[in-house]
Amino acid sequence: MTPSTEILGGISLALLVLALATVIYQFAKSPAELQPDVGQKGLKRKAILDEQGLFNTIEPLMRWLARRIASLPIEDTRTRINDQLRQAGEYLGLTADEYLALSVISSLGLLGAGVLIDKLSSVGGIVVLMFAGFGSILPHMQVSGEIERRFTQVNRGLPHAIDLVALTMSAGLDFPGALRQVTEKTADKHDALYEELTRILQELELGRTRKQALLSFAERAPTESVRDFVSAVVQAEEKGNPLAEVLQIQATMLRMRRSIAAEESAARAGVLMMAPLMLIFCTIMLIILGPFAVNIAAGKGI
Secondary structure, X not given: OOHHHHHHHHHHHHHHHHHHHHHHHHHHHOOOOOOOOOHHHHHXXXXXXXXXXXXXXXXXXXXXXXXXXXXXXXXXXXXXXXXXXXXXXXXXXXXXXXXXXXXXXXXXXXXXXHHHHHHHHOOOHHHHHHHHHHHHHHHHHHHHHHHHHHHHHHHHHHHHHHHHHHHHHHOOOOHHHHHHHHHHHOOOOOOHHHHHHHHHHHHHHOOOOHHXXXXXXXXXXXXXXXXXXXXXXXXXXHHOOOHHHHHHHHHHHHHHHHHHHHHHHHHHHHHHOHHHHHHHHHHHHHHHHHHHHHHHHOOOOO
């Protein structure tokens, strides 16, 4: 097969994939049975769709495929995925079925890209399958990265937020009023801790108890710092202890824990740097002693 024939074959395949994608998109765009989500998922979805990105193009197809996946008996998988999406801040406003549909679309999309690359450069079937496999786990990688980012932001900002809550409560505000003051003073409205504190306030306004709202926060961000904070507030409420004093103690403990973690990270960094430093040292020694070794081997002397 000549190179020109391979190029024509690749172009034909690309046009076929494009035509098929267009047909599926138009077919998926037409049904309107699925009503838009409300609550946090709906707000997240609306914000993403307003950005007019790639997600807008595949969202109708994703919804269409999610309706087909919804009939599968995989409740345990759905529960696990919903927990991950909740910890990721209702990532893209996805449901569990939409997440699975997005994984399928991503896998098929990269499979098509792999087939096209194989037609143009003959990379082999294994590489094509690797493309498809990477596409299937790409949404999981994105959700996991978002979870880690949110947990880091929450742990970093929680001691300062608790200090502000304790200070405003000492000045006479109640717990919801103190939280509202913290959220109003937050500069970054996309910060994970700001979103979580706002979510707590919304749940309190909807009639949930303080304990229920805080336990939900601990489920969405199950880090050690958050669990300790929630446990301290709940116990103070149940035992009637002054909440402002408890929060001040909690903020101090969180700062101490963060300092200890920073010291441990610094100690580990020294150990981790040993291997690169040894490689650099060996490279420098080879550069310095290499010419002498070559001269000695050639019988020229130093």
